[in-house]
Amino acid sequence: MKYREIARKLKTLGCEELPRRGKDSHHIWLNPASGKISPVPNWGSKDLKIGTLRGIVKQLGLEWKKFQDG
Numbered sequence: 001m002k003y004r005e006i007a008r009k010l011k012t013l014g015c016e017e018l019p020r021r022g023k024d025s026h027h028i029w030l031n032p033a034s035g036k037i038s039p040v041p042n043w044g045s046k047d048l049k050i051g052t053l054r055g056i057v058k059q060l061g062l063e064w065k066k067f068q069d070g
Contacts, residue, residue, distance in 0.1 A: 002045065014031070015062075034060065036059060038060045
């Protein structure tokens with residue numbers, strides 16, 4: 001799954017992207033409902049590995065099933 005699709009799903013679930021500071025390849029996302037944050041890599045046209053994606057969802061305090069459906 002590419003970053004754009006992940007970002008769309010996170011926004012649907014109520015998460016917000018925090019403003020960037022610098023030129024790194026990771027974007028910081030916040031889940032206001034749980035107060036948790038997680039870095040999400042933006043590798044352009046490359047897909048994120050499933051383990052990385054599941055870790056991001058877990059760090060944000062979201063359910064994997066809801067993320068997949070979103």
